[in-house]
Amino acid sequence: MTITLSSMAKSRVAIFLALLLAINPLEASALQSLDKYVNSKHLAAPGLLILNALDGQVLAANSPDSLRVPASVLKLVSSTAALHFLGAERRYxxxxxxxxxxxxxxxxxxxxxxxxxxxxxxxxxxxxxxxxxxxxxxxxxxxxxxxxxxxxxxxxxxxxxxxxxxxxxxxxxxxxxxxxxxxxxxxxxxxxxxxPLSEMVKFVTLYSDNTLANRLAMAAAREIGFERTSEGLTKTFVLALEELGVNTQGLKAKDGSGLDKDNRLSAQTVVELLTKVRENPKYQAIYEGLPVAGVSGTLKKRFIEDGPGAVGKVKAKTGWLRNTVTLAGYAKSADKEYVFAILADGINPTLTSRNRARAAMDRLLEAIVIGNH
Structure with missing residues (x-):
């Protein structure tokens, strides 16, 4: 019997193989030592990907191309689309x-x-x-x-x-x-x-303003002639990311804020996007606006107890819904910078479970920052 793969299946296999090949022997032990953090029961098998920003080496991965509920991490996509189609200097x-x-x-x-x-x-x-x-x-x-x-x-x-x-x-x-x-x-x-629009983007990423994020996403759609609907937003996001060379397979947007539980995004897409954002001055407002662990914005009270070694070393966008906790951004470890996305959308819908998931993420990133891997 001959088994054939669909184009989508082939694409996913290709991504998985690429990730495996990207792990060199020097980083293999690091990946294994992070297993206890990645496999924490409090994260409930998240979509996860952590890369060395300089050379693309994989430090940790778990179903990186699986489609997950991004919560407010979707604001990274909204902000990118706004800057891409409207420009950082746009004023109203x-x-x-x-x-x-x-x-x-x-x-x-x-x-x-x-x-x-x-x-x-x-x-x-x-x-x-x-x-x-x-x-x-x-x-x-x-x-x-x-x-x-x-x-x-x-x-x-x-x-x-x-x-x-x-x-x-x-x-x-x-x-x-x-x-x-x-x-x-x-x-x-x-x-x-x-x-200027760049200041609006900084505010969105720092404080996760839902109304502003949604309006920026709609403005991007309107600018290129798409309807301000779920379909129009999805097309807008896909076009912006594809023009940046980012994989958008399965991306689905119901809003621009991330509040809708039917939004879908993969850790792979988020990490690729963050890598492009870091390289291109046009999107610098996103990086500049990201909260700093234990210091500012929605991360001001994070890491202080559960990951003190990462305070001041992580810049990331937070997100949460009833059974979802997400975090995506950058972590500095000595002279290295890692790009990461953690999309935990299978946790129990309680405050206790969400806080435990946040703590697990903080400990994982602390391990990366202090080199405990």
């Missing part, structure tokens, strides 16, 4: 115009992904404060106004309405298309220009 302008009526104004937006109606957050994060436009257009503080608007996210419009209501201003909002906006607009009164 939101303006307010006078109209023929003294009590009516036009807000002309550009779907700024990072607008805020919370003054404290705006000052803290560098976001633009949308209510400031209305204040400049309405110095008389009229209590009843009409705001025509175009290209504003619904959440931003709603937050603005609440802000004005708290100030005693009753605003009637009327959405218009671009043609109507041109007819209404008279003199421009004021405008807001966002920080």
């Amino acid at each position: 302008v939101t303006s307010i115009f006078a109209t023929e009526r003294k009590d009516a104004y036009l807000i002309k937006g550009s779907l700024d992904p990072w607008m805020s109606s919370n003054l404290t957050l705006a000052k803290k994060n560098g976001q633009k404060y949308l209510p400031s436009l209305v204040s400049k257009a309405n110095p008389e503080n009229r209590k009843k106004i009409t705001l025509y608007y175009t290209s504003l996210f619904e959440k931003d419009r709603y937050d603005l309405s609440l802000n004005l209501k708290r100030k005693g201003i009753k605003a009637t909002f009327k959405k218009v298309d671009s043609a109507k906006a041109m007819q209404l607009a008279k003199e421009e009164i004021a405008s807001l220009t966002s920080l």
Whole structure:
């Protein structure tokens, strides 16, 4: 009997063989000594791959091409797509115009992904404060106004309405298309220009902001003419990664934040992406924004107890859902830098299990950092 392999099966075999060949004798013992960490019951057989960034040597691997739930590690893909198609220097302008009526104004937006109606957050994060436009257009503080608007996210419009209501201003909002906006607009009164997109990406990777990540992903899809749907996002991500030479087999995106449990990504894809990101200045914002173990962002409280030897030595994107804990990034060990992805999507859906998985990851990376392998 003759057995034939499908093209997909051949591809997976090829990847597996390549990984095996990449392990030289000098690193073979290292891989074996890491087995107890990789095979921790608390990780429940994760999709995992750890490479030497300089020469591509495999330090550890476990089903690296299996498709897993990435959780917020997907934000690495969203950020890459945004930088790839929009550019690090992209900025968004939101303006307010006078109209023929003294009590009516036009807000002309550009779907700024990072607008805020919370003054404290705006000052803290560098976001633009949308209510400031209305204040400049309405110095008389009229209590009843009409705001025509175009290209504003619904959440931003709603937050603005609440802000004005708290100030005693009753605003009637009327959405218009671009043609109507041109007819209404008279003199421009004021405008807001966002920080560059690179700063938004840094914020996403550092603090794992779901709304901003999703908006950046949608903006990338819109830029290249794809629908802002699951299918459109998947096509956007695949195109961006393939143009970077990254394997995208099986990649599936339901959103840009990683919150959907039906997102799929392999550790192989993540590691390849991180390798490309590290090499190319165009994507430097991703690396710069990554949390540092025990120091910043979503890793500020990690590693301190369970992997103190790795504090300050690991930069990585975190992620979690009910039965999933993920981590992907870079680990420094002496003069070497390792690129890694750990996608543990089979753990018990409890806080205790998730914390144990996090601790297991921290210990694994500490072993790599201190050379205990």
